[in-house]
Amino acid sequence: MHTIPSQLQHGPFTRADAARAGVTSRMLQGRRFVRLHHCVWRVTSYNMTEDDWITAARLALPPAAHLTGLTRLQQLGLDFGPRRPIRFVVQGDLHLDLDGVFLHRTRQLAPTDEVGVTVAAAYLSYCAHARVIDAIKVGDWLLHGGHTTVDEIHALALSGLWRHGADEALWILEHLDVRSRSLMESELRPILTFAGLPKPEVNVAVPVGEDITLIGDLVYRAWLTVVEYEGSHHQEDRLQYNADLDRYALFRSADQQYVQVTKERIARPKILVGEVYRTLLKGGYDGPPPTFETQWQLLFRSVSVAVGPRRDRIRRSAPRGAVS
Numbered sequence: 001m002h003t004i005p006s007q008l009q010h011g012p013f014t015r016a017d018a019a020r021a022g023v024t025s026r027m028l029q030g031r032r033f034v035r036l037h038h039c040v041w042r043v044t045s046y047n048m049t050e051d052d053w054i055t056a057a058r059l060a061l062p063p064a065a066h067l068t069g070l071t072r073l074q075q076l077g078l079d080f081g082p083r084r085p086i087r088f089v090v091q092g093d094l095h096l097d098l099d100g101v102f103l104h105r106t107r108q109l110a111p112t113d114e115v116g117v118t119v120a121a122a123y124l125s126y127c128a129h130a131r132v133i134d135a136i137k138v139g140d141w142l143l144h145g146g147h148t149t150v151d152e153i154h155a156l157a158l159s160g161l162w163r164h165g166a167d168e169a170l171w172i173l174e175h176l177d178v179r180s181r182s183l184m185e186s187e188l189r190p191i192l193t194f195a196g197l198p199k200p201e202v203n204v205a206v207p208v209g210e211d212i213t214l215i216g217d218l219v220y221r222a223w224l225t226v227v228e229y230e231g232s233h234h235q236e237d238r239l240q241y242n243a244d245l246d247r248y249a250l251f252r253s254a255d256q257q258y259v260q261v262t263k264e265r266i267a268r269p270k271i272l273v274g275e276v277y278r279t280l281l282k283g284g285y286d287g288p289p290p291t292f293e294t295q296w297q298l299l300f301r302s303v304s305v306a307v308g309p310r311r312d313r314i315r316r317s318a319p320r321g322a323v324s
Contacts, residue, residue, distance in 0.1 A: 012056035015039045065090040067116025069125040119148040128165030140186035143178040168303035194299040195273045195290035208254040223283030226258045
């Protein structure tokens with residue numbers, strides 16, 4: 001039995017790569033190799049990473065195909081959302097059926113970079129299919145990380161309103177906040193505002209004593225209320241746990257109300273909204289109570305539902321024959 005060449009043992013490869021390494025098509029049919037896509041293989045003993053699956057898809061697609069949507073954003077380090085299907089876009093009417101890959105087609109390709117379409121373009125594509133709450137979380141993450149800007153997204157969307165996701169991205173922009181420091185903070189904020197509670201300040205200084213300030217996650221300054229998200233590390237890391245005890249003691253000494261929120265409490269959003277509302281009342285809030293009607297329901301539906309039927313929007317400026 002021939003030894004498998006080392007250059008084929010560390011990831012996916014094409015049939016042409018195999019041939020150059022001395023592995024014939026007949027040998028590829030044996031048990032030591034697994035077919036991933038047409039003309040793309042791996043050795044049976046190799047465990048594929050997520051990056052390997054993207055590489056395999058690239059090898060099976062023409063060079064003109066570019067990463068897009070959530071897959072492109074995950075390449076930035078975004079740890080959110082499904083990894084399948086892997087999303088590519090290609091200019092032209094190319095039809096390929098690859099397992100675990102979704103190939104978008106367009107007559108006018110969005111701007112690209114060395115990874116795929118640009119981050120702003122990928123966000124437009126994501127917004128075309130995402131729920132409102134998820135588009136806010138991902139948008140906040142992109143802005144806070146400096147991966148794109150509101151102006152970049154806005155300009156790209158306006159330059160081609162016919163594109164899938166352009167109107168959706170424009171609609172979502174007013175709900176984003178560059179100051180949000182985590183995905184869960186970005187989930188917590190719209191849960192409160194889409195229920196009709198006031199919009200809080202995000203990650204701002206809260207005075208708690210002479211020359212002492214703390215940064216509050218979501219701050220209702222007028223009603224002396226802070227809403228704090230506590231990730232699991234706040235409970236598992238003893239140093240963090242004890243620092244939190246000191247932190248909340250300072251809040252109490254300054255008569256600063258606070259609501260502590262965990263992932264489990266976010267999973268029961270109506271109950272959470274009610275607790276924040278009651279805390280605001282104690283601080284003197286006299287605004288309307290939360291409501292869980294139309295605006296609230298939109299939060300958990302797609303952005304496209306919020307902006308209305310695409311057929312009524314696409315007629316504005318679609319170039320002839322454009323698809324996306």
